[in-house]
Amino acid sequence: MASTTAVDVVMPQMGVSVSEGTITKWNKQVGDSIEADETLLEISTDKVDTEVPSPASGVISEILVQEGETVNVGTVLARIGGEAGASAPAPPAEPVPEPATQPAADAANAAASEGQTVSSDAQPLSPPTESASGNGKSFVSPVVARIASEHGIDPTQVPGTGTGGRVTKKDIQAFIDAGAPIKASEPAPAPVAPADTPAPAHTAPVTPPAAPTSQEPQAPGQAPGQAPGVGEQFEPMSAMRRGIADHMRRSLDTSAHVTSAIEVDMSKVVQIREKLKKEYTAAYGVNPTYLAFIARATAETLRDYPWINGELRGDKIVTRNYVNLGFAVELADGKGLIVPVVKNAETLNLLGMAKGIADVAKKARDKQLTPDDVVGGTFTITNPGGYGTFHGTPVISQPQAGILGTYAIVKRPWVITDDNGADAIAIRSMMNLTLTYDHRLVDGALAGRFLRDLRERLQTWGEADY
Amino acid sequence: MEVIHLGVVEYREALELQRALAVDVASGARPDTVLFLEHPPTITLGRRTEEGEVHVPDGAAVDVVEVDRGGKSTYHAPGQLVCYPIFDLTRHGQDVKKYCRDLEEALIRTLAAFEIDATRIEGLTGVWLASPPRKIASIGIHLTKWVSTHGYALNVDLDPAPFTEWITACGLDGYAFTSMARELGRPVPVDEVRPVAAQALADVFGVALEARELATA
Numbered sequence: 001m002a003s004t005t006a007v008d009v010v011m012p013q014m015g016v017s018v019s020e021g022t023i024t025k026w027n028k029q030v031g032d033s034i035e036a037d038e039t040l041l042e043i044s045t046d047k048v049d050t051e052v053p054s055p056a057s058g059v060i061s062e063i064l065v066q067e068g069e070t071v072n073v074g075t076v077l078a079r080i081g082g083e084a085g086a087s088a089p090a091p092p093a094e095p096v097p098e099p100a101t102q103p104a105a106d107a108a109n110a111a112a113s114e115g116q117t118v119s120s121d122a123q124p125l126s127p128p129t130e131s132a133s134g135n136g137k138s139f140v141s142p143v144v145a146r147i148a149s150e151h152g153i154d155p156t157q158v159p160g161t162g163t164g165g166r167v168t169k170k171d172i173q174a175f176i177d178a179g180a181p182i183k184a185s186e187p188a189p190a191p192v193a194p195a196d197t198p199a200p201a202h203t204a205p206v207t208p209p210a211a212p213t214s215q216e217p218q219a220p221g222q223a224p225g226q227a228p229g230v231g232e233q234f235e236p237m238s239a240m241r242r243g244i245a246d247h248m249r250r251s252l253d254t255s256a257h258v259t260s261a262i263e264v265d266m267s268k269v270v271q272i273r274e275k276l277k278k279e280y281t282a283a284y285g286v287n288p289t290y291l292a293f294i295a296r297a298t299a300e301t302l303r304d305y306p307w308i309n310g311e312l313r314g315d316k317i318v319t320r321n322y323v324n325l326g327f328a329v330e331l332a333d334g335k336g337l338i339v340p341v342v343k344n345a346e347t348l349n350l351l352g353m354a355k356g357i358a359d360v361a362k363k364a365r366d367k368q369l370t371p372d373d374v375v376g377g378t379f380t381i382t383n384p385g386g387y388g389t390f391h392g393t394p395v396i397s398q399p400q401a402g403i404l405g406t407y408a409i410v411k412r413p414w415v416i417t418d419d420n421g422a423d424a425i426a427i428r429s430m431m432n433l434t435l436t437y438d439h440r441l442v443d444g445a446l447a448g449r450f451l452r453d454l455r456e457r458l459q460t461w462g463e464a465d466y
Numbered sequence: 467m468e469v470i471h472l473g474v475v476e477y478r479e480a481l482e483l484q485r486a487l488a489v490d491v492a493s494g495a496r497p498d499t500v501l502f503l504e505h506p507p508t509i510t511l512g513r514r515t516e517e518g519e520v521h522v523p524d525g526a527a528v529d530v531v532e533v534d535r536g537g538k539s540t541y542h543a544p545g546q547l548v549c550y551p552i553f554d555l556t557r558h559g560q561d562v563k564k565y566c567r568d569l570e571e572a573l574i575r576t577l578a579a580f581e582i583d584a585t586r587i588e589g590l591t592g593v594w595l596a597s598p599p600r601k602i603a604s605i606g607i608h609l610t611k612w613v614s615t616h617g618y619a620l621n622v623d624l625d626p627a628p629f630t631e632w633i634t635a636c637g638l639d640g641y642a643f644t645s646m647a648r649e650l651g652r653p654v655p656v657d658e659v660r661p662v663a664a665q666a667l668a669d670v671f672g673v674a675l676e677a678r679e680l681a682t683a
């Protein structure tokens with residue numbers, strides 16, 4: 001029975017704790033006919049893909065949410081039948097409608113319409129240029145809004161053929177294909193982008209994407225799937241990003257983070273490195289980086305500070321007779337980081353350390369790390385100094401007790417005592433080091449002594465320390 | 467719940483069997499049914515597989531199949547216990563997230579029986595060992611009118627290298643995969659794990675076991 005009024009297909013309720021779903025596949029397109037109960041689309045929630053049957057027989061008149069988009073339960077996904085007239089709300093397209101879940105679905109519907117209200121409230125925020133032609137098209141679907149913002153189009157200028165004159169994706173596409181006044185029209189909703197951006201206004205917002213609204217560790221990045229605001233863009237969160245978010249949050253919830261910093265005169269290391277660089281590169285194909293020097297000195301120093309190389313495990317303090325050094329490695333494009341581990345770092349000399357670090361860093365970037373390469377770290381070094389930063393407060397890699405931050409080496413005037421006991425100002429290569437430690441296990445005085453000893457090793461680096 | 471033990475079954479063949487059984491479970495013609503099996507080396511690509519996830523070296527003896535389950539790409543091979551619960555979820559809470567959590571719970575209990583301390587990571591469905599996170603079991607589900615197909619794959623004793631070398635499994639770039647054998651430092655036969663896994667599933671879903679061994683696949 002083909003309906004004369006349109007029937008809405010809505011995102012079904014897939015469980016009491018499920019608030020949204022992602023469209024993975026439309027089995028039908030606009031203009032196709034469909035029988036009631038025939039699979040219309042597939043949605044994905046968590047790692048579950050679900051077929052959604054059509055709630056009615058008829059011709060698909062509108063598809064409002066595209067593949068890959070995530071929307072709240074109750075959101076209208078498509079319309080079946082109808083002649084641009086009023087649409088009749090249909091029972092939610094639940095695979096097996098159960099009376100018990102009906103109230104929940106209704107509540108979700110209500111919530112969804114509230115979400116739409118928010119969208120229309122937000123409308124006046126977009127530049128009101130030439131919006132006199134607006135004919136009550138208050139609601140713009142997320143996909144249309146995105147296309148509009150990508151092309152610098154005010155959606156209210158687009159003739160709508162959808163229900164109630166709503167602008168569909170087809171409408172806006174046709175508008176663009178027809179050589180819409182893209183450049184002629186004001187580069188409307190890009191308040192923060194450079195004013196004279198050429199046509200494909202693909203410029204990322206100057207401000208970073210909004211942080212997840214929820215501060216709760218269990219829901220990173222699961223902000224409600226509403227449309228981005230004017231000038232904003234959404235991009236999906238990768239699994240790795242979620243993993244990092246989760247780990248960072250959990251670490252801060254676990255350890256009592258405290259950071260101490262110390263200034264190190266690296267002049268001697270700089271001098272020795274210059275000498276060794278050619279030799280190591282020619283003979284072994286490995287560059288003795290500053291990080292290798294610092295790692296070598298750190299492994300030595302950690303042997304004297306078993307708690308900083310240790311771990312709180314329940315009510316026990318774990319100490320070890322070995323040092324497994326983790327190195328925070330950034331993956332290409334700033335898309336994430338991983339902490340491969342150099343095992344038994346206490347047994348490595350400078351050359352071995354340089355090789356070990358180069359090896360794991362390469363494996364990390366080439367995605368060749370095995371499970372063994374990332375397990376069992378006892379202490380971590382992070383090296384953000386390459387960008388010139390001189391201080392930071394990194395987050396401990398759980399369940400370790402500390403993380404060393406290394407920063408830019410810069411030439412600075414430094415007061416030294418010369419051989420005659422007189423003070424003098426000298427130009428020295430200085431570097432700051434930070435130790436961020438878990439104050440549950442490591443006290444400030446211990447951290448201070450560790451940093452002092454580490455500094456001493458680096459400042460007095462001699463031939464025997466290779 | 468009826469448990470069927472199938473041994474090593476080619477992926478597509480197992481998929482057809484699941485679909486046939488799902489029709490019967492949906493109509494009430496058969497009770498909730500669980501298939502335990504292993505697959506020959508196979509890479510399966512879920513609906514959410516992204517470009518660049520698959521990078522199989524030339525000449526690798528592995529089958530690549532696109533499937534209708536949730537999740538991204540994964541790898542199957544002998545030594546991995548594959549479990550396909552064909553359940554009518556209207557009898558088990560009718561909640562996709564609860565179903566995923568329940569499967570994870572069954573896996574965690576199975577691993578606990580071998581003194582492996584496994585956990586969940588919020589937002590990363592599957593079962594993990596902690597610090598650093600390494601994945602030991604993957605989950606991917608398909609629902610038709612609330613009847614489930616596909617299920618979980620538990621790495622019992624297989625080389626986890628293909629998870630990272632051949633594919634970016636589950637789209638998890640840079641994450642490690644592991645197996646029970648690797649964690650326990652000894653060979654672990656799948657036969658040793660299967661009965662424990664079946665019992666754990668029965669316990670979590672609150673159903674009685676009705677084992678049936680099929681000699682032929």
